[in-house]
Amino acid sequence: MVKVAEEWLNICGGCEVTILDIGEPLLDLLPSLEFVHIPVLMDHKYHGQTGEGDPNVIEIPEADVGIISGGVRNEKEKHVAEAMRKSCKTLIALGACACNGGIPAMANMDTLQDLYSTVYKESESTEVSETPAENLPPLLDRVYAVDEVVPVDIYIPGCPTNPALIVQAITALLEGKPFELPEKSVCDTCPTKREKKAAEGAAIKRPLDSVDYDENDWENTRCFMEQGILCQGPVTLAGCAEKDEDGTEVPRCVKGYMPCRGCFGPVRKEDNPMVSMMGALSSIGFNARDIEDRKATLSRYVGAHNKLRPMPKRPGE
């Protein structure tokens, strides 16, 4: 029996729903797992069930495996991450936010003051107000990935991740084996046809019209990037594709005839996807400078670790 504790920090809840999306195999795993703390499903409280504990100490029961989703945005979440690390032998960062900051880390492009001002002073539907501050945990200066706050043992990235990867990681842990995703890119798992050069006359376009595709044959569907639609497959870690009943595995956004936006983060942890992507584009004959809103687009899911920082003021600000 493996004891599991789960916590969510600066989250949307999608990673927790992904755990449920394991579906019926989850019922097979459950007898081997004992959840000792998981606020989304269970009423275990931080300071004892009737509140006699020390209010300054967050109590997480001892667990073999700890799972944290979400990045770290405020003081309280920092303390929860620290308590989880203390109580859990192995700590898993689940999802893009916990691993790399995720979409909420796009907030790292602005100062806190600008954020407050947009929300409480400039919103058209809102009565102009001071930032609420009464008995509320202060926000940190920016959004942090979990490993910027406490050491992490296992990373399961993705926005959200793939349910099959959660099963693989838990099964590996149950068997005492290591878990790590192979260093492959989304392109390595993509069935579209590549010629390693831009299609004739193609320039980088925004996805304002459909890509060309053959709905019955991926072999007859040209790589979206080569068609000129910005696709971050070349610099994004593979792992999102779920196996269909017919055995095919297609990266999930590609399956919807939409380009990859990099939610699994870089292929190698130390890579900077923006830099790698600019190289990948020029190698097939595109000019990366044609991309609108380049920095925010290419770093959309990896804004922690100082990859996104406040930009120079916009005109008129």
Add this chain to the structure above:
Amino acid sequence: MGKTLTIAPVSRLEGHAKVTIDLDDAGNVVDARMQTVELRGFERFAIGRPVEEMPRITTSICGVCPWSHHLASAKTNDAVFGVTPPPAGTKLRELCNSIAFTEEHILHFFFLAGADFVMGPDAEYPVRNVIGIAQANPDIGKKVVRNRHLGAKMLNIVSGKTIHPVTAVPGGFSKPLKEAERQKVLAMAEEVLEFAKFSMSFAKENLFPKYLDVVKTLGVINTGFMGTVKDDGTFDCYDGKIRLMKPDGSHTDFAYDQYLDHISENVLPWSYMKFPYAKSWGEGFDMNLDAPKGIYRTNTLARLNVCDKMSTPLAQAELEEFRKEFGRPAQATLLYNWARLIELLHHAENAVRLLNDPEITSKETRVPVTPRAARGVGCTEAPRGTLIHDYTTDEKGMITKCNLIVGTTHNNAPINMSVKQAATSLIQNGQYDEGILNKVEMAIRAYDPCLSCATHNLDGTIAVSLEIKDADGNVIASMRN
């Protein structure tokens, strides 16, 4: 001043919240409030982004209702670009919306709030949850897990990505539905419809009658309601006009882009989450339990109260029965759970209806769009209530301004009032225990609040923490979820 209780965090809901309850010397409730303690800033970091990327960015406001944000954002894009999607594009969006609703309502009823009814509000916490339900009733547990998962599987087949989807695009839907896929999904939708029927009768026979006294008293407040209806007043969760109903049942309908004339958002110093109210009623904002001003509610109960009828037969029959028993508008807070099961039935019926529509497999699902300077407002009904996206773009189609009002935010004031009502009636003369505190949380859970959504502007945490302070303000005990 006696002491302050802080319940933190509230559990079995999405996100983080904390409830503070002030008691006087005799141990009776003076005040109670739910504080949201996070802020994420989506409205800020939307600025400068290409507008067509917004349906893929705003999804991360909520991983439980990503389809609602995805579709509201795509509809706002349609308005900004000035296009109308082809019929199949609209129908595929609506299909995904209904499937997502079934998944979401199963999740809330059985995984989150339902344990309070199935296991009982005073059951021990280690079994007062879905795992407890599954162990006590393995057959139901299996059915619940399977049918929620069928929703995810259907969305996967239709769109390729279930959570944080990508296929609703400005001008339509990027992936047509193949005939073979339609057949596969239809079989699954029919199974979910059977489950929806089972859930409705199971709850009406086994769960609600047992707790009818609690349903009629816990967290009950008197408010107005808001939801979306078609031109003829029919219930709709994808498109229509917004209907704002006063507590007396009289109502006004308005188009999406008129929302600023009707709604204003108040800010209070103790919560990052704002407090919207009906500005068009001209009475201001007040959360006084006996004389509330400007307060309306959204989410399941609100939608059933504002609509004149349902578009599907089984849900219509249930609505009639519901109205006969509880009136219109029904005010009891726990009826949100009952209304949720009627909606589950409607969306399962609606998914089957759409999948039988020959047009759903048309290849024409999308029209191309050209950037321009414009402003667009797009709305859907998210499971938690009316979702409003409002974008302004420059001539390149980059966002210059973004305003969002999400489902749970509308319910911020009502949730606070229900918490106060529940705490006041349950905690008397300093007497409270875990079961009583859980009942206060039940009043919150009825609203199925999504605190990640509600703090899109800040950072997503509503913690319910309960702190007990002595007369000198020292914390002597506390609990959190």
